[in-house]
Amino acid sequence: MIARIFRDPQLTWLFGGVLALLVVATVIGALLRRAAKTDSARAVIDNLNSRTRAWWKMCAIFALSLLIGRIGTLVLFYLLSFLALREYLTLVPTRHGDHRTLFWSFFIITPLQYYLIGISWYGFFAILIPVFAFLFVPTRIALAGDPQHFLERAAKISFGLMICSYCLSYAPALLLLRIPGFEGHDARLLLYLVIVDQMSDVFQYIWGKLLGRHKIAPVVSPNKTWEGFVGGIASATLLGTGIWWATPFTRLQSAGLSLAITLLGFFGGLVMSAIKRDAGVKDYGAVIEGHGGILDRIDSLCFAAPVFFHLVRYYFVP
Amino acid sequence: MTLAVHPLAGVIASFARLISGVQVRWVGCAPEPRQRIYFANHTSHLDFVVLWSALPAGLRAVTRPVAAKDYWEKGARAYIALRVFHAVLIERGAAGRAEGLAPAHGAGPAVIDQLAEALGSAYSLILFPEGTRGTGEEVAPFRSGLYHLARRRPDVQLVPAYLENLNRILPKGEFLPVPLVSSLTFGAPIQFSDEESKAAFLARAREAVRALRPGAAA
Numbered sequence: 001m002i003a004r005i006f007r008d009p010q011l012t013w014l015f016g017g018v019l020a021l022l023v024v025a026t027v028i029g030a031l032l033r034r035a036a037k038t039d040s041a042r043a044v045i046d047n048l049n050s051r052t053r054a055w056w057k058m059c060a061i062f063a064l065s066l067l068i069g070r071i072g073t074l075v076l077f078y079l080l081s082f083l084a085l086r087e088y089l090t091l092v093p094t095r096h097g098d099h100r101t102l103f104w105s106f107f108i109i110t111p112l113q114y115y116l117i118g119i120s121w122y123g124f125f126a127i128l129i130p131v132f133a134f135l136f137v138p139t140r141i142a143l144a145g146d147p148q149h150f151l152e153r154a155a156k157i158s159f160g161l162m163i164c165s166y167c168l169s170y171a172p173a174l175l176l177l178r179i180p181g182f183e184g185h186d187a188r189l190l191l192y193l194v195i196v197d198q199m200s201d202v203f204q205y206i207w208g209k210l211l212g213r214h215k216i217a218p219v220v221s222p223n224k225t226w227e228g229f230v231g232g233i234a235s236a237t238l239l240g241t242g243i244w245w246a247t248p249f250t251r252l253q254s255a256g257l258s259l260a261i262t263l264l265g266f267f268g269g270l271v272m273s274a275i276k277r278d279a280g281v282k283d284y285g286a287v288i289e290g291h292g293g294i295l296d297r298i299d300s301l302c303f304a305a306p307v308f309f310h311l312v313r314y315y316f317v318p
Numbered sequence: 319m320t321l322a323v324h325p326l327a328g329v330i331a332s333f334a335r336l337i338s339g340v341q342v343r344w345v346g347c348a349p350e351p352r353q354r355i356y357f358a359n360h361t362s363h364l365d366f367v368v369l370w371s372a373l374p375a376g377l378r379a380v381t382r383p384v385a386a387k388d389y390w391e392k393g394a395r396a397y398i399a400l401r402v403f404h405a406v407l408i409e410r411g412a413a414g415r416a417e418g419l420a421p422a423h424g425a426g427p428a429v430i431d432q433l434a435e436a437l438g439s440a441y442s443l444i445l446f447p448e449g450t451r452g453t454g455e456e457v458a459p460f461r462s463g464l465y466h467l468a469r470r471r472p473d474v475q476l477v478p479a480y481l482e483n484l485n486r487i488l489p490k491g492e493f494l495p496v497p498l499v500s501s502l503t504f505g506a507p508i509q510f511s512d513e514e515s516k517a518a519f520l521a522r523a524r525e526a527v528r529a530l531r532p533g534a535a536a
Contacts, residue, residue, distance in 0.1 A: 082497075086339065086497055086498060086499060087499070089496075089498055090483065090498045090499040094486065096453065096485075096489050099486075099489060099492050099496060100492075100494075102496040102498075103494050103495075103496050106496060106497060
């Protein structure tokens with residue numbers, strides 16, 4: 001299985017690049033920490049360094065799951081969906097009448113979604129949640145017999161399933177795509193999506209910290225600035241263009257797809273911020289300290305994955 | 319004088335922690351090796367296990383739950399209550415049974431004797447003074463057992479605790495848990511005073527639990 005990575009030199013390069021980036025970030029973080037004079041500067045650097053540490057862990061887990069192959073990847077993303085759904089539903093009020101529906105969401109609908117990817121049943125995978133779960137959720141709640149806030153409860157649970165389970169599952173579903181001339185390299189496509197999407201978050205954060213002045217939506221997301229947005233999107237698109245060699249795309253196609261990933265990722269962050277504001281918290285990790293804000297990390301991926309999947313499927317899969 | 323911790327107890331506690339994702343906060347006191355009565359709001363069968371699992375291993379071995387005899391005395395339940403968790407099973411009156419009340423802490427002196435004896439010189443108890451599982455929206459008025467026990471044993475520290483969200487994880491009447499995230503907050507011990515009336519003491523104890531609700535005005 002380890003051989004799988006070494007048989008695929010481009011995959012090795014991608015992983016090597018990520019590893020190098022982490023080493024650089026760790027070294028810079030340590031140097032900055034030493035140079036920091038004021039307490040507020042130290043707080044910013046500590047925050048940065050804890051993000052880097054989290055990145056090390058995430059990359060290790062991600063690499064391990066790719067090494068195990070498709071099953072490892074599916075298990076990893078199911079767990080991500082599970083944790084994201086847990087954070088989301090902890091934050092969003094439900095009533096006793098929703099209990100069974102919630103149980104179905106965690107233990108039947110979401111695993112089934114990943115199982116369908118596992119058996120490569122695209123037709124069912126694509127409609128399980130938007131059609132069947134969408135109709136099941138209000139039915140099950142109605143059967144429970146509590147009509148109070150009915151529409152609100154049904155909508156909240158359906159939305160959670162759509163974002164945390166359905167949309168996120170499109171990332172590992174990339175392994176289903178059969179692109180002529182690219183067979184057997186589907187792991188690279190997933191890695192490409194994750195790298196561009198997550199680096200876009202990182203670049204937006206860095207540009208925002210360095211130059212951020214003009215806020216885009218101060219009430220919804222005080223940290224998002226036009227400077228961070230433009231700088232982050234441009235840098236991540238450049239990065240995505242620069243690693244075109246690992247994909248079935250040309251440079252230009254890679255630029256376009258990277259742009260789509262980064263824009264959608266930005267929208268995802270914005271939407272999930274709006275939900276957090278509505279519930280009155282700063283980040284999902286703050287409500288549930290120690291269970292750390294999985295949704296804060298993957299909100300962008302939830303939006304980018306389905307659109308990236310369908311763009312690639314439409315243009316590259318015959 | 320520690321109890322032999324049953325291997326299943328650890329398994330059940332780990333499972334409860336995993337399902338409930340409980341965040342434990344010791345706000346008003348630290349986990350210390352001294353005799354205590356932990357009293358908390360009650361919304362779920364998981365309450366006791368979660369509270370017990372939040373204690374360090376050394377304290378678990380000397381901390382026992384108080385539970386209703388008529389519900390927990392038979393079959394597998396009895397095994398879990400008595401063998402696994404060394405529960406103190408107490409009688410509740412026929413009226414209490416009909417209402418589905420958990421330990422009727424308002425019960426007679428015999429029950430207080432039993433609880434005082436269970437405390438002995440080394441043990442701590444976990445008590446749910448509401449007497450029954452609520453919906454989680456409000457903490458019900460406390461039954462008087464806590465007062466009588468505190469008067470009998472003023473040397474034992476009274477530690478309030480608030481369990482949040484367990485009513486959503488495993489509500490009354492459900493048998494399958496939903497893995498949301500919960501929290502458990504231990505507050506500052508309250509003092510028993512001879513001058514205080516029973517009603518005033520119980521109201522104060524309840525207030526000590528309510529004050530630990532996340533978002534409650536500090």
